[in-house]
Every structure is written in structure tokens, then in C-alpha cells.
Amino acid sequence: MFDVMVILPLAATGAGAILIMLVAAFETFRREGISILGMGLFAFAFFIQLTVDNSGDIYPFAEVFNGMLVANTFTKVAGLIILACGFFSALAAQTYFTQNKGFVLEFYCMLLFAAFGMLLLTMVAELITLFIALEIMSLAVYTLVGYDRHSVVRAEAVLKYLMLGAFAGAFYVMGAVLVYAGTGSTSFAAIGAVVADSGYLSNPALVGGSFLILFAFLFKAAAFPFHAWVIDVYDGAPLPVTAFMATAVKTSIFAVLANFLLINPEVHQGWVTFLFYLSILTMFAGNLIAIGQQNLKRMLAASGIVHTGYLLIALVALGSERFSGGAILFYLAAYGVATLGLFVALSYLSGQDERRVSFDDFRGLAKVRPYSAACIAIFLLSMAGIPPTAGFMGKFYIIAGAFQAGHAVLAVLGIVSSILSLWYYLRLIIVMYFREPEQRFEVAELTLAPLGTIVLAVCVFAISFYPVVL
Amino acid sequence: MLDNLLSLMIFLPIVLGAGILLLPVGREAARALGLAASVLVVLFGLKIFLTFNGSSGLEFVERSPLIESLGISYHLGVDGISLLVLMAAALLFPMVYLLFRTREKGYYGNLLIVQGAMIGAVCAADLVLFYMFWEVMLLPVFFMIGLYGGPNRLKATVKITIYTIAGSLLMLAAIIYLGMAHHQATGQWSFAMDALSGLSLAGPAATLAFVGFMVAFAIKIPLFPFHTWLPDAYTEAPTATTFVLSAIMAKIGVYGVIRFVVPVFDESFARYALILACSGVVGMMYCGIAALVQKDFKRMLAFSSASHMGIIALGIFCMNVQALTGTLYQIVAHATSTGVIFLLLGLIEERSATRTIDDFGGLASRAPILAVFFAVAMLASVGLPGTSGFIGEFLIILGAIKFNAVIGILAATTLVIGVCYMLWLFQRVFFEKPAEKTATFHDLTAIEVLTILPVIVLIIVMGIYPQPFLDKINPAADRQIAALAQVVAVADSGDGAELNNQGKN
Secondary structure, three states, rough: HHHHHHHHHHHHHHHHHHHHHOOOOOOOOOHHHHHHHHHHHHHHHHHHHHHOOOOOOOOOOOOOOOOOEEHHHHHHHHHHHHHHHHHHHHHHHHHHHHHHHOOOOHHHHHHHHHHHHHHHHHHEEEHHHHHHHHHHHHHHHHHHHOOOOOHHHHHHHHHHHHHHHHHHHHHHHHHHHHHHHOOOOOOOHHHHHHHHHHHHOOOOOHHHHHEEEEHHHHHHHOOOOOOHHHHHHHHHHHHHHHHHHHHHHHHHHHHHHHHHHHHOOHHHHHHHHHHHHHHHHHHHHHHHHHOOEEHHHHHHHHHHHHHHHHHHHHHHHOOOOHHHHHHHHHHHHHHHHHHHHHHHHHHHHHHHHHHHOHHHHHOHHHHOOOHHHEEEHHHHHHHHOOOOOOOHHHHHHHHHHHHOOOOOHHHHHHHHHHHHHHHHHHHHHHHHHHOOOOOOOOOOOOOHHHHHHHHHHHHHHOOOOOOOOO | OOOHHHHHHHHHHHHHHHHHHOOOOOOHHHHHHHHHHHHHHHHHHHHHHHHHOOOOOOOOEEEEEHHHHHEEEEEEEOOOOHHHHHHHHHHHHHHHHOOOOOOOHHHHHHHHHHHHHHHHHHHHEEEEHHHHHHHHHHHHHHHHHHHHOOOHHHHHHHHHHHHHHHHHHHHHHHHHHHHHHHHHHOOOOOOOOHHOOOOOOOHHHHHHHHHHHHHHHHHHOOOOOOOHHHHHHHHHHOHHHHHHHHHHHHHHHHHHHHHHHHHHOOOHHHHHHHHHHHHHHHHHHHHHHOOOOOOOOHOOOOOHHHHHHHHHHHHHHOHHHHHHHHHHEEEEEEHHHHHHHHHHHHHHHHOOOOOHHHHHOOOOOOHHHHHHEEEEEEEEHHOOOHHHHHHHHHHHHHHHHOOOOOHHHHHHHHHHHHHHHHHHHHHHHHHHOOOOOHHHOOOOOOEEEEEEEHHHHHHHHHOOOOOHHHHHHHHHHHEEEEHHHHHHHHHHOOOHHHHHHHHHO
């Protein structure tokens, strides 16, 4: 019974997606109705995920369906983050499509399918299931990016994403095959047992395969040197989809990576040096890209790379202390709240056809829409890691974890990177507050996004002292 | 309710300030609320001052866990070291609301938040809590300079923000390092001051952490060579912000060194005290000389304030009771005198719409009361006997000569430069021929006189009868120096000897 209970949220999300697909066939359902239904389904799945008792400590792993899936507090919280991201992306979409063209009723269906793939991804404990989950998620997200085929930008974005994503998928499959060849199993736990037995480096197929798998994930998480696609794809995708990609996709990828590495400490040992340098390069590459951007979507995409770098620090420090897994989730939640908040705010401030997305377009926002500006400032401060926001505590946990694992260099470089990132976060605040307004920032009709922005701004403070126990 | 006096002093202004910023409140209402809150804080502050007995360590302690897994707690308390800084942060604020009555509501809201955060930083006995208040107190300053500052405010606000946040992020790394060191030593995370001061830290990592702390505080004080943000920020900031920065926030930097750096990094501190003392003296001289040649009234006072911060900082680095007591005393003395000077300058600026020193002249005949007030505050800031400034600076110089004769003599000589530029300024602005631009200048109104008079009286009382104040400070200063002396003695016999001996030759 436990097995079925655990996948209830998963089932609810999948069934919701199919429900929307069916409902969309009826003429009577219009945009408003379907968006409320989409949000409602996300909320419903969220509450199921919240109430389902799949407790079990992070060790030992509670195996579900004969070791195909795992369920523990870690996967539960990751799932909650993903569903919350889905909810707020749906909310942003509701507002976004009042002012932008290109809405299809299946939008919410794809959103739910993507969330389904992500939920599955957080729980996988086996390489083939992992691939299926990864592809469910990716296919849905490709569709979301490019469903508006009349738009050149969208087409460009989806082409880039699809081509590179397909490569990453191929890498993954190749890696999985090699790992299977090296260890004789596709289950994480069995791989871990083999590695513990014979050592990591003595097994070339395993080493090669696991690195190919790592590359695939680094691509999805937009880590250096696989980060180049992010800027154009995030920029080309519709705002709510960008929000969803920036938050939920990252959450699911880091959840599965953390799961994989927690079960396989030897593999982690083998990867540590590599991840160490990668996290540094990711942070600084992201910062350098972000500093030069004029467009907010591109800036947020680049800052997403920087945050991937911080999360990689947490991965490096993983396992050395009990709260390191919790640190990843807390950081993802804090980052997710701030990023979603910014995108939700952009979804009603950017106006018709996303015409206000550059820094200069937001001049004097504080004088025209003070509450929106205040919320955006809160999100930016959280991303910059200023107390008492959630972003500060997130950085705190990550840096504490890095010190704890003996990587003082990473901790200090993480700090240096956050000093650099002040440049572009403060820049928007300065533009909003200290310049004279030029635009009126009209909001077309009654929309939910302003409310969502305020809720998320409250969340920035509300979760900051939430104790991390995992 | 009065059991949580410190929390009340912190969160009453912060909550009220946030409320004023968020809710549609008129500017008159905002000012009235701000005034009411600041007067309440003054009353709470006086109660703390009068009931403080000074014998033991922390008093008015509040402690509850915040994040248990990391040992972070909400831990507040006051001792002899923080008491006078707390007083400076609590007592001076009503003046701003009384003197500047036509500002926007954001001005008053931000002022409230900055006051609450500064009081929080002074009372925090947990490093993470301290760090939070420390960062929060910068944000209102950022917004006030950017929104209500002078023509070059953007540059100034970016400079001060990046400078201070960069410094404090390095301190954050150092704080987390300390928590980790405590974890390694005892198996438990903790950021409480009493727990951390018991650590014996050694090695390059400890030195780096020491540098992290020192840089953050040196930027805030500001200590040479981290002072370059100061002239721009002080000059471009609106009066209330300059007042906050110079009178109180700079002192919190000094306080941070005494409270956190000295007890935790006692060994590193003793080792590098001479270098730091030199930096203090160089800063004094540099800013003093720079002040001599300024044409802008406010910029000159900014350099003057920085120069005096040099001597206050010097008092810590001398590592003896006299100098430390002098520093703690001078923190309040300088807060009152500089605070009054900048507020009076704000009033002068409002009335004459100029800050160029050459535009003034003969103000004394047009505004005699203002001239008298300015003279008292100015003389206190240059350390004339009979004013509060004398006691503090005398003690610091005394301690400095004990520590190192050269540094003591240099510091004493530099004080003369301070007298030069201040008196010269006073002559050019208040005496000489009346200038045309100040033809319509009128004297202080009754409210303004009554607002400033108590502080002027305090300046004189502190100069004539310092004993009650010194009684509150002395036990804490004694304790701190006694703890430090042990470390210095150990270091003297060990490998740190040559560094300390260099100072004595």
C-alpha cells in the first residue's frame, strides 16, 4: 500500500494533465477557465504531496516498487518545491496571456506533464526510469518553449534547446549503457554496492559512463561549460515557461543528482575534484555573462547559472554533514521563490508582447507602482543574499556546508561571487527607485499575478527561518 | 512587556518604519509616528542606563533559539561596552524628527528602520544575529541616499553599498568559519559570543578570518585606507543620513572591533595591533589635512569626522584600559558633537541653499544662538577641556603614549590640525564680513533651540562630570583588557614577541 500512496501526487499530476487535454477539446472552455483549472490541479497535487506520509529518514532509502523509486523527506520536499513552482508558473501564465498572443489550451496540460516528469525524476533510483522521467520532462518543456510556431524567437529558442537537449539525452543513454556494462546493474543501490566493492577508478566503463551521465545533468542544470544555451532559450521562451524552466527543472535535476550521489559516496569521491572546479567556473562564468546583460530575462538566465554554481558547491560538500542535502533543497526553495517572484511580477509588468524587459524599461517603477517595486526589490535582495531573506539563509547553509567539508576555498569564492552579483541585482533596484518614471505600467484587466507577487514576497521572509532538518 | 526591553527598542522602530513605508500614511503622520517611537526608545534607553549596574557581564539578556541545528539563537544583551553605544543610538534620534519636518514619508520610515537595526546590532550577542542587523542597517541608508540625496547621489550610493556589502560578506565567511571552528572543537555549532570567545584559534585560516572581520569593520568606521567612500556618501547624503552615518553607524564599526574581534581573535589582534594603530594615526592625519583644504562645508566636516574616527579606533588598538575607556567614552562624545554639528549644518543649508564656505560670513551676528551651539559642539569635537571631547581624547592619547610613544605623540599633534581647520571654518562662516547670500538668514526657532539644547547640556555635563559614565564603562573595559593581557603575555614569551617589541622601541 505504501508504494501506491507514495506515487499518489505523481498520479494526480498525470491525471490532471490528461484531464486538461480532454477538457480542452470542448469549445465551451476558454482561457480563463482552463487556467484556473490548471492552477487548481497544481494546488491539489501540492496538498496531496504535503499530506502523503512518505516519511523515512534520508538513510536508509525507503525503496518503492522493488527499488525502482525511492521516497523520503528529501524527495517529498523536492516534489513540493516543483509543484509550488508549477502553481506559480500557471499563475504567471494566467496573467501573461491576457496581454500576449499565442495561447493554446494545451499549455497547462504540458505544464502538468512536465511537472509529472520532474516529480518522477526526484524519486528515481534506477537508470532506465531516470531516462524515462527525464524525457517526459524534456519533451513537455520543449513543447512549452516552442508551441507558438509563428514567432521566430520561440522557434530559434526551441531549436537550440531541442538540438542540445537531444545531445544531452544521447550522452545520458550512452553513459547509462556504459555504467550497466561496468557494474551489471541499473539500480543506484546496486551500482553503489559494486563501486564500494571494487573501487571507482579501477572500472573504466563505470568512470566513462558516469561522467557521460554527469555531463547530461550539467547540461540540464546549465553548469559550465554546458551553460551557453541557457541565455538564448530563456530569453526566447514565454515568460511563464522561463520561470518554470529556471526553477522547477533545476530543482528536479539537483534532486536526482543529490539522490544519486548520496547512494553512491564513492562516485561522489570520484567526482569531487571535477565538481569543485566546475562550481567555481560556473559561478564566475555566470557572473561575467550577467554583468553585461541589458535584458532582464537574459540577466535572470545568467544569474541562474550563478545559482547553479552555488548548488554545485552544495553537491561538492554533500554527505559530509547531515544537513547538506537539506541545504540543497533550502537553497532551491529560496532561489525558486525569488526567481518565480520576479517572473510573476514581470508577467504583468512587461506589458503587451513582452515589450518591457530591459533594465531601462523599469525606470521609476517605484513611483508608479510602489508595491510591485518593493516586491521586486525583496526578490533581488534575496537572490543577492541579504538577510533576513531566505536567500541569505540558503547561502549560509551552503557556505557552512563547504567549510564543514573542508572546502574553505569554495566558501570564500562563493562569497566573492555574491559580491560580484550585487552589480546586476542592485542595478535594477537603482533603476527602479532612483530614476524618474517614463512608463505607466498599466495592467490590462483583473489578474492574479500582482497577488501572487505579494504572496511570494511574504514567502521570502516566511521560509527564511524554517529549520532545515533532513 | 518591559521584560523584553531590548526587543522592544529594536522592533518598535523597525515594525513602525516598515508600516509607514508599506501603508498609505501621510508625511505629517509619518513624522509624528517616528517622533513618538523615537521618544519611546529614548525612555527605554534611559531606563536601561539607570538600572544597569555594570558589575557583571551581559544584562537585560534575552535568549531563544532561532535555528537550532546550527546553534543560531536570538540572543540579546547589554554590557558596559555596548551600553554607551546603545545610548548614542537611542538618544539622538528625536532631534531629527523635530528639526526636519517637511520630508517625505519614506525619509522617516527609513530612519526608523535604521535606528531599530542599529540598536539590534549593538545588542546582539550572537554573531549571525549581529550580521543580520548589520546588513539590514545598510539598506535604509542605501535608499535614503539614493532617493533624497544630492546631485551626485547615484555614484555615492553605489559606492557605499558595494563597499560595505563587500566588506560584510567577507565577514560572513569569517563568521561561518568561527561557527565551524566551534563545531570542530566541541561537536556543536554555535555562534554565541560567549562560546566563541573561548575558542583558541591559530593558523592561517584564523588570520584570514581575523582579516575578514577587520576589513568589514574598517570599512564601516572607516579606517584608512578604506575611507574613500566616506566623503562622497557624507556629502551627498541627506542630513539625517549623514547624521546617522557619522554619529552612530561609524561607532558601531568601532564597537564591533571591541566586542567581536578583540575577544575572539585576541592573539591575531595583539599581533597586528601596531599596524592597525598606525593605520588609525595615518587616517587621522590624512583626513585632517584633507579637511583643511575643502571648499564645501559638508565635505570638510565629513573629513573631520573621519579624522576623529581615526583616533577613536586608535584607542582600541592600544590595548590598555585608559585607551579603551577613552574610546568608549569618546564614542558618545563624538556622537553627540558630530551629530549636532551635522544637524546644524543641515539647518544652515536649508536656510541659505549653499554649502560653499566662501559664500558664508558673519552668521554670528545674524544667528547668535546657532553660532553658540555650533561653537560648543565644535569645541567638543576638537577636545577643549570642559567639554565631553576632552575626556575621551585625553584618555586615548594617554593610553597611546603608554602603548607607543611615537604613535601617541603623532596622534596628539594631529589633534592640533583638527583645531586649525575647525577654528578657521568657524571664523570664515560665523565671523568676518556678513555675506550677501546669507542676508535673509534667521536664527534658530524656539523648537529648534529646545531640541538641541539638551544635547549641548549633555556635552558640557560629560565634560565636567564624567564619573557616572566612566563608572558604567570601567568594569567591562577592565575585564576585556585583563583577558587580552593574558594573551599578550603569552604571545610576548612566545613567537609573537618580536612584533610586540618592535612597538616598544
